[in-house]
Amino acid sequence: MPQINKTPNEYQKMVKNAHPSDSKVKNFISAYVIGGLICVVGEIITNILTAQGLALNEAGPLMSVSMIFIGGLLTGIGVYDEIAQYAGAGTIVPITGFANAIVSPAMEYKQDGYILGLGAKMYSVAGPVLTYGMLSAFIVGIIKLIFI
Amino acid sequence: MESEVRGLNYLAAFLVGGLVCGLGQLFLDFTNYTPAHLLVGMVITGSLLTGVGWFQPIIDFAGAGITVPVINFGHVLTKGVLTEVEREGFLGLFAGVLEVGSAGVSASIIIGFLMAALFHPKE
Numbered sequence: 103m104p105q106i107n108k109t110p111n112e113y114q115k116m117v118k119n120a121h122p123s124d125s126k127v128k129n130f131i132s133a134y135v136i137g138g139l140i141c142v143v144g145e146i147i148t149n150i151l152t153a154q155g156l157a158l159n160e161a162g163p164l165m166s167v168s169m170i171f172i173g174g175l176l177t178g179i180g181v182y183d184e185i186a187q188y189a190g191a192g193t194i195v196p197i198t199g200f201a202n203a204i205v206s207p208a209m210e211y212k213q214d215g216y217i218l219g220l221g222a223k224m225y226s227v228a229g230p231v232l233t234y235g236m237l238s239a240f241i242v243g244i245i246k247l248i249f250i
Numbered sequence: 251m252e253s254e255v256r257g258l259n260y261l262a263a264f265l266v267g268g269l270v271c272g273l274g275q276l277f278l279d280f281t282n283y284t285p286a287h288l289l290v291g292m293v294i295t296g297s298l299l300t301g302v303g304w305f306q307p308i309i310d311f312a313g314a315g316i317t318v319p320v321i322n323f324g325h326v327l328t329k330g331v332l333t334e335v336e337r338e339g340f341l342g343l344f345a346g347v348l349e350v351g352s353a354g355v356s357a358s359i360i361i362g363f364l365m366a367a368l369f370h371p372k373e
Contacts (some may be wrong), residue, residue: 139268
């Protein structure tokens with residue numbers, strides 16, 4: 103077995119040098135570019151829908167549904183996680199990332215059954231998001247009801 | 251002219267949507283929070299921006315740049331509540347939540363189930 107003739111401290115330094123110091127800048131840029139491009143896809147879908155004669159308040163939800171479908175499908179065939187390795191928040195923040203957060207654990211835990219596996223685990227991220235989204239909307243509503 | 255306006259719409263969607271995602275990346279890189287925390291934070295931010303009335307102006311400017319990020323989820327939930335509270339008062343606090351957001355919530359659950367049932371995780 104080969105011996106490593108480095109102290110833990112030296113090793114830490116080597117690791118630090120191997121990592122580019124601007125990796126946070128790089129992360130920001132790739133999240134910006136890929137996230138921005140996903141939003142452009144949403145804008146293209148909206149334009150196609152309105153060109154079909156749909157009103158903007160109908161095209162909006164339909165665009166969301168389309169994006170959820172695309173995100174879910176790409177997760178299913180394993181492509182979304184490949185993109186996510188480069189994009190970080192660029193693939194987490196768009197609604198396609200929300201679909202990914204549902205499909206990914208649901209698929210993973212399908213082996214535990216359709217009720218306690220897939221059915222329960224699909225909410226591991228979506229559950230908190232829905233809960234706090236609704237709670238926040240409720241509180242904003244109360245403030246409006248009382249003060250305005 | 252028409253295509254010029256469309257080009258500007260795409261640019262605005264890219265710039266604003268990218269910015270939201272970039273800010274999310276900074277949140278992940280500079281704190282120890284998880285993507286789940288990020289999404290919850292986004293939804294609450296969208297809800298608050300809607301409460302103070304700033305969200306619709308951003309939609310008018312950026313279009314899909316702000317309606318594609320999860321932040322829009324907070325917007326549609328809150329918009330539903332505010333609309334229904336105005337119409338029917340107290341009951342609107344509950345009845346309004348999914349008024350606008352029902353399509354997104356239902357689609358996420360139904361499509362999410364179908365995709366997870368159809369596909370298997372990669373080895």
